[in-house]
Amino acid sequence: MPERSRNVTSNQPGPHQDLSRRVARALTHPLRKPLAEHTRETFAAADAWRVERGDRPLILDAGCGVGLSTRQLAERHPESTVLGIDRSADRLSRDHGPLPDNARLVRADLVDFWRLALAGGWRPVRHYLLYPNPYPKSAHLKMRWQGHPVFPVILALGGRLELRSNWRLYVEEFALAVEQVTGDRAPVTGFEPGGDFLTPFERKYHHSGQLLWRLGVELPHRPDLVPDA
Numbered sequence: 382m383p384e385r386s387r388n389v390t391s392n393q394p395g396p397h398q399d400l401s402r403r404v405a406r407a408l409t410h411p412l413r414k415p416l417a418e419h420t421r422e423t424f425a426a427a428d429a430w431r432v433e434r435g436d437r438p439l440i441l442d443a444g445c446g447v448g449l450s451t452r453q454l455a456e457r458h459p460e461s462t463v464l465g466i467d468r469s470a471d472r473l474s475r476d477h478g479p480l481p482d483n484a485r486l487v488r489a490d491l492v493d494f495w496r497l498a499l500a501g502g503w504r505p506v507r508h509y510l511l512y513p514n515p516y517p518k519s520a521h522l523k524m525r526w527q528g529h530p531v532f533p534v535i536l537a538l539g540g541r542l543e544l545r546s547n548w549r550l551y552v553e554e555f556a557l558a559v560e561q562v563t564g565d566r567a568p569v570t571g572f573e574p575g576g577d578f579l580t581p582f583e584r585k586y587h588h589s590g591q592l593l594w595r596l597g598v599e600l601p602h603r604p605d606l607v608p609d610a
């Protein structure tokens with residue numbers, strides 16, 4: 382029996398009225414949350430592995446869940462180094478067999494990991510945000526990546542950023558936030574996975590009859606987007 386999931390419901394009729402103010406704030410106010418020591422250690426280990434693998438294209442799967450997308454990306458891009466990052470030990474511990482040699486799963490909070498990656502000079506060629514938690518209540522805007530103070534860091538890393546969600550408004554808000562920062566409007570498109578699912582959430586939403594939305598944008602590496610602490 383396939384897992385079912387309900388459509389996202391929100392008390393927001395359209396893009397959040399505070400989005401632009403929050404993006405502007407993130408661009409001018411440094412994120413002061415201290416970096417967790419354990420994330421520094423996790424990052425250092427991931428960075429050592431990346432360096433050990435030589436100068437290969439880097440792909441980030443941010444919020445990778447159980448890591449099935451990380452595996453697929455590693456198989457599709459054997460020349461690359463692929464890192465799946467998620468804060469959930471439970472999800473990361475699900476056994477889906479050995480990972481390809483060019484992939485690793487890392488347990489970390491992205492808010493810290495992204496900042497360390499930018500400070501460490503990482504330049505992903507591809508960066509995936511696949512089905513982030515939608516936080517659909519209007520009061521939770523600041524928990525969506527486009528309303529979070531870490532948003533400029535996500536864009537500053539650069540590369541081809543791909544966001545997918547079953548909530549169209551999430552992707553539309555993200556597109557507005559990208560436009561506010563870069564001046565470029567990335568198109569939001571519906572898509573049909575056609576049985577070729579990149580993630581378990583993608584499969585679940587599709588099998589529940591939900592529409593899927595995505596945005597892809599090519600970003601330059603722009604550390605200057607992040608305000609100095």
Ligand SMILES: C[S@@+](CC[C@H](N)C(=O)[O-])C[C@H]1O[C@@H](n2cnc3c(N)ncnc32)[C@H](O)[C@@H]1O
Binds near residue numbers: 490
């Ligand atoms: C809805 S799930 C999607 C998982 C996977 N991408 C998929 O499509 O199957 C969202 C994932 O984001 C992770 N996540 C949310 N906030 C995070 C954070 N701050 N740092 C790391 N992972 C986070 C959660 O643990 C969860 O696994």
